[in-house]
Amino acid sequence: MKKIINQTFPYERALYNEKDAEIINCRFEGEEDGESALKECSQILIKNCFMDLRYPLWHVNGLSMLDCEQTPNCRAALWYSKDITIIDSKLNGIKALRECRGISIANTTVNSSEFGWRCSKMDIAGGTITGEYAFFECKDLTLEEVEFSGKYSFQYCKNLTIKNSVLKTKDAFWHAENVTVENCVVQGEYLGWYSKNLTFKNCKIIGTQPLCYCKNLTLINCETEGCDLSFEYSEVNADIKGEIISVKNVVKGRVIADKIGEIIKENSKLALKAKIIERNKK
Numbered sequence: 141m142k143k144i145i146n147q148t149f150p151y152e153r154a155l156y157n158e159k160d161a162e163i164i165n166c167r168f169e170g171e172e173d174g175e176s177a178l179k180e181c182s183q184i185l186i187k188n189c190f191m192d193l194r195y196p197l198w199h200v201n202g203l204s205m206l207d208c209e210q211t212p213n214c215r216a217a218l219w220y221s222k223d224i225t226i227i228d229s230k231l232n233g234i235k236a237l238r239e240c241r242g243i244s245i246a247n248t249t250v251n252s253s254e255f256g257w258r259c260s261k262m263d264i265a266g267g268t269i270t271g272e273y274a275f276f277e278c279k280d281l282t283l284e285e286v287e288f289s290g291k292y293s294f295q296y297c298k299n300l301t302i303k304n305s306v307l308k309t310k311d312a313f314w315h316a317e318n319v320t321v322e323n324c325v326v327q328g329e330y331l332g333w334y335s336k337n338l339t340f341k342n343c344k345i346i347g348t349q350p351l352c353y354c355k356n357l358t359l360i361n362c363e364t365e366g367c368d369l370s371f372e373y374s375e376v377n378a379d380i381k382g383e384i385i386s387v388k389n390v391v392k393g394r395v396i397a398d399k400i401g402e403i404i405k406e407n408s409k410l411a412l413k414a415k416i417i418e419r420n421k422k
Contacts, residue, residue, distance in 0.1 A: 141185070150174050150193075159183060168193050168214075197221060205229055210236070231255075237262075256281075291328075294319070310347070313338060332357070351376070357393075364397075371395060373410060390414035 142161040149155065150170020154177045155163070162185045168177050169192035176195045178184065183202040191210045197203065200221040207228050210217050214233035218224065222241040229248045236252040237243065243262040255271035256262065260279040268287040275281060277296045286305045293309045294300060300319040310328040313319055313335050322341040331350035332338050338351075339358040346365040351357055352372040359378035364370075368385035371378070376390060380397035387395055388404040389412055396417040403416050 149177050152176060153179060156180060161185070162187070164188060166190075168196055191217070195219070200224075368401075369404070371414075373408075376414070387416055390416065 144161055144163045144166060146165045148167045148170065150172040152174035154174060156176070156179055158178065158181045160183050164187045167190045169190065174193055176198060177193060178196050178200065179198045181200050184200070185204045186208055187206045189208045191208065191214045193214060195216050196214060197218045198220055202223045203221060203225070205226045209230045210233050212232050216235045216238070217231065217233050218236060218240055219238045220240070224240060224243045226245045226248055231248065231250045231252055234252055235254045236250065237256045237259055239258045241260045243259060245264045245267070247266040249267055250269040250271065253272045255269065255274040256278060257276040258278065262278065262281045264283045264286055266285050271290040273292045274290050275294045275297055278300070279297070280299045281297060283302045283305055288305065289308045291310050293312045294316055295311070295314045297313070297316045298318055300316060302321045302324055304323045307324060307326045308328060311330050312326070312328055313332040315334045316338060317336045319335065319337065320339045320341070321343055323343065325344045325346070327346040329347045329349065331345065331347060332354060334353045335357065336355045338354060339360070340362050341360045342362065344363045344365065345367065348366055349369045350367060351370055351374055354374040354376060357374050357376040359380060361379060361381065363381045364384055366385065369388045370384060370386065371390045372388045373391050375392040376395060377393045378395045382397070383399040383401065384397045386402035386404055387400060389408045391410050392413050394415045394417065396419055398419045400416065400418045405412055
């Protein structure tokens with residue numbers, strides 16, 4: 141492979157259409173404020189590089205990024221690309237990935253609003269992600285051992301699996317389909333509204349008014365905290381350890397918990413056929 145080492149690239153399209161290249165210890169920065177430095181490249185390795193310019197990696201086919209840093213100025217860094225591996229890196233620009241396919245990310249720090257929109261076949265292992273509106277309309281997505289912080293996450297996602305992670309987020313999983321969350325802590329408000337085929341296993345769910353208007357919702361061996369006005373107009377099968385503060389107008393299925401503070405059935409537009417069971421009630 142061609143090697144490009146210890147160089148600085150400040151110009152627009154500096155390495156446009158580069159193929160079969162290793163780019164090592166290089167810097168993409170400068171007063172020229174060039175953009176699209178690596179657009180339309182294929183089969184490239186970027187290692188120990190610093191990226192401070194806009195739109196560097198669009199329409200790339202085959203990318204490995206190791207030990208790289210993208211600054212907040214490196215906005216919209218990876219769009220319309222495929223077959224991507226990112227390891228031990230920092231992604232700090234807004235809209236870091238969009239409409240990409242075949243992505244593997246490991247031990248990477250992400251601080252990017254609107255991260256990962258409309259991406260597919262993405263696997264993320266380890267690291268932290270901070271993003272106000274992350275993973276919108278993603279498909280075939282897995283996260284494991286990730287610390288996530290943000291708002292409005294995983295909306296309209298399909299085929300999503302999250303394991304052994306901590307999620308601090310509100311309005312998560314709205315309109316999502318075919319989602320499994322296992323061995324996680326999920327903290328936030330208004331969790332999972334309008335979702336379909338959403339399953340939580342061995343999770344702790346923290347926050348107000350979760351899981352309303354859901355279809356085929358399942359909770360297995362889960363714990364709740366601050367869970368009030370839950371499951372409104374949902375079709376649910378839930379087995380909860382500990383207490384639920386209140387459930388409201390559950391449409392169908394069964395909710396069982398050690399203790400239920402209040403069962404609310406009022407002003408319902410739908411027939412309420414669910415069974416609400418307090419396990420420790422004498």
